[in-house]
Amino acid sequence: MDARSSAQDAETDSSSEAAEATEADASTSRASYSRPFLASDKIAEVFRESGNSETSGGDAEEGNQSGAPEDGAAASGGDQDAGAQEARSQAAEESEATLEEIALWVDQLGSVEFAAREQATAKLRGVGKRALPVLERTSRDHPDLEVRMRASDVAKGITGGETAGRIDAFLAGNDVSLDGWEVFQTILGDGVRIRELFVDFLMRHEKVAASLEGTSKDRESAFQQTIVSVQRGMFVEQRTPTEADLIALILLANDHDMPITRVEENAIFTVLRRDATAKLLTDAQLAGPFRAMLGGWISRDDVVNRQEILWFALSWDLAETLPLAMNTLEKETDPITLGMALQAIARFGEKSDVPGVAKFLDDSRPASEQQYAGGKLVQAFVCDAAAAAIILLNDRSLAEFGLNEAAEHPKYGFIVQEIGFPIEDPKPRQEAIEKLKKELLSE
Structure with missing residues (x-):
């Protein structure tokens, strides 16, 4: 009895130690099974680096794969061993x-x-x-x-x-070495949902995955083929774009050295309007990296449809659009687009952004259509949108400066059409802007 008891105790201790070791190994594995996603302003550089380097991990991985089954095939019994x-x-x-x-x-x-x-x-x-x-x-x-x-x-x-x-x-x-995973992981991070998304992405867009570690020319070819494939699915096969479809397009669009035409940009917007966008933005693990990639895309110097991008960013609460909005003040002359950029700045900006906005306080170009309000014909100018942005960036109320308080909006900052002044009477506008300059710009 004592011998058997000692043997059982020894076996229990051994099993306990093995379990602890296994648990420790699993803990280590789980700890490494996580990686943060990349900030939007760092993504383009990943593609520049991948285009300038040759990867040789494939051969090494093949060697590992061929040896893996033997390592894992050890059996415990004599017959099984044989x-x-x-x-x-x-x-x-x-x-x-x-x-x-x-x-x-x-x-x-x-x-x-x-x-x-x-x-x-x-x-x-x-x-x-x-x-x-x-x-x-x-x-x-x-x-x-x-x-x-x-x-x-x-x-x-x-x-x-x-x-x-x-x-x-x-x-x-x-x-495990899979085409494109190193770049994909560097940009989106690592985690359970990230890996599930990558597998779907790899199965649907093998050429895109392979292009991630290639050149901008490789990605351009993959991008064009993906657009054709996704649009065929949408309009010919009546198939809703998946999260993997959208990720493939936005991921490639983060290569700022890869040209994107107006037609291709519009194709991205077509996919963004579908359900895949909402699914990604509401996914606990995928929302962060997806937002970062959206920010990397809309920060391109060659974006064409700024109105569409600004509207999308405001609708989905994308603070990553702020650099584009500030850049629009420097590059854009269209008053409607300027009005939308000022909305985005009011929504996502800070008080330090006021100087870039203040130069539009003398811009009297119409930023909206004429409409009736309170029995009077009113219209918003670019200067009104600039005034509203400056007021909100200073955490003040529009009503304090004679603007329509109802124009404030939690998602869009303010509604441009609602901040206009009477067309026949310029005095209220002049008084509002003078008060603003005196109280908010005198420092």
């Missing part, structure tokens, strides 16, 4: 097959005997990736349709089986 050893021995023989043997097995795919075809299929699957070139060539060039189809099926089984296993390991938080 069976595993025999299986490994057979797998080793198949993986070491010569090109002549591989070619012979491929030829046997056309055998009239079912058993011969099945044996050849098993042998080729055992060889794995090394058989792919011959299989792909056979599936393309062999004169017999049946052989072409069988070769294609075997090739798909090899690539599909390996890909499925790697993706399972990847989703479990393991380090």
